[in-house]
Amino acid sequence: MSQTVLPPLPEGPLSITILGAGAIGGAVAASLAEALLEKGPASGLASVSVVARGAHLAAIQSGGLRQITPARPEARALTVRAVEDPADLPPQDLVITALKGHQLPAMAGKIRGLLKPHTRVGSIVNGVPWWYPISDGAGGTRGAEEVDPGGVLWREVGAERAIGVIAFLSAFVAEPGLITVNNDGYYDIGRLPGQDRADVARLATIWENAGLKVQETQPYQNAIWTKLMGNAGMNSTCALAQATITEALADPALFRLALGIMTEVHQTGLAEGAVFPYGPEQRAKVARDTLNIRPSTLQDLEAGRPMEIDPIFAAAIAVARSHGIDCPNLELVTALLRSIDRNRFGNA
Template identity: 35%
Template sequence: MKVCIFGAGAIGGYVAAKLAQTDTEVSVVARGPHLAAMQEKGLTLLEEGQDPVSVPIRASDNAADLGPQDYVFITLKAHSVPAVVDSMQPLIADETTLVSGVNGVPWWYFHKLGGPYEGTRLASVDPGNMQWDGFGPDRVLGCVVYPAAEVTAPGSIKHIEGNRFSLGEPDGSKSDRAAKLSAALSAAGLRAPVRPRIRDEIWLKLWGNLSFNPISALTHSTLDVLCADEGTRSVARGMMLEAQEVAEILGVKFPIDVEKRLDGGAAVGAHKTSMWQDLELRRPMEIDALVTSVQELGQLTGISTPTIDTVASLIKLRARVAGLY
């Protein structure tokens, strides 16, 4: 099995390092000092309680060097993907599966969903239909990413917590391609359940990202603080309830209620969200996939989202002022 990780940062590097310790043929597309380090000395993974493991890895900044793959993991920020659709084409053959490990509402959301919105395309996450037309939704296997990791130095990944990558076909079927990838990830020591309702898991994760990320970036508050403060907890609750109404119109079932989701955020502790980190590090902020997409779905379904709209306006202006949106 040939697997390429496109965007081998923290999460992509973690997957690559784990798979490279099995008989899977792994390659990565990366850039800059991180790429140079992997080409020179391989990829190093540090997991708690274990000695660092270094594995040789085939790495390039040019997909044409790596050739067609069985699976391509896309582990970039959502806003970065449309711009690389063309450069990814050398990795894609007739039977290649694209594993969409990207946060937020995915561009393929309405593919094989059925119902009145079947085939709807989302401008907020796929401007100009770049991914829909350039990849094709039939190639996609959904993936909800749960681990946390960080790049501690070029070529070095530190795993922080979690090892689950939930997989799911857009139509909910138990496909051979999902089963084979699940087996390969499991052989690498990762949890990779195949879910019949992958969109439910997408929304459960999005529930927190939609609210916690922009609120934390605006207030510079960690999860424990913003979930304990009466005011910011109320804002997050309002955003979540609006999102829940939108999602349930689309057939999503939430396994827990809003208060449990908020308590779960608080239990994470003094964690800086990725959006706050991006603001501090002056990296483009992942606003559209996490927030604007839910606004677009609200407009599509006729559900009012006033709290989401307010927070979206604030975080977009904050990002524009910083030159990051």
């Protein structure tokens, strides 16, 4: 991890941009915008901007960003500054990226243009984050090549700016400009041991002021690897079976496959110093019995989008290999998913 020390965040309300105002990013942006509207500077915010594209962007620009939640079934139109190109925005105090992991490297230069000397970057991703340090083989650390090819994000953005954000909720874009949140979930915000946590607390307070539920797991690798254990096992199995979690794991053979993957990720997390609240078998059984949902990887497959293979699967393999951990199940499903995307897009 870079030892660069950033200036502290300024006192007073902060400007914030959500880069990728789709399902999760849109849910965050709508909640922050509503807090700013209702509370003004007491929200901790000076402005809320979003970066979106296509029909979704046009709808936000013309009719505001709308959100439906379990607590509020009627949407409220919220005015935010919405642009397609981040270069149309001034530098920000906080940038929240809510793009798929494989989309981030191409945006490194655009993110760089939004940075002030003190800017922090909250990164909402599935899987291994781009800023997560692994050994570079020469006594230092770097991001996994699978999520930060060539180190472009470490170089252009800087891992020292990164704050981890893990979303434990389900949301989708119901129609352009409208976000529907399915459950009363939460966000786990944090940094790895040894890193300054003052800005983590600042971001958490802003989100809590907006009615977003926040958890601050310490040490943060516990949160990363607990989420990844479930994602890697269930997302891959469900995408290959084209079935919900309950449907896929009801098949004994698919249950064994998912459990094998989760066991490999669990072993990797333990090697990284993570402590898990439950083991792979308990997690798999609870998911089989309670989660009749379509994971994000399956949603991407069904929607004709590239699957999020590198951060959830390939980067986990890279971390496992750095510890000498064999992961044949994870390697198998990664190869199968890559083959599917290669047949769909030709370059996976």
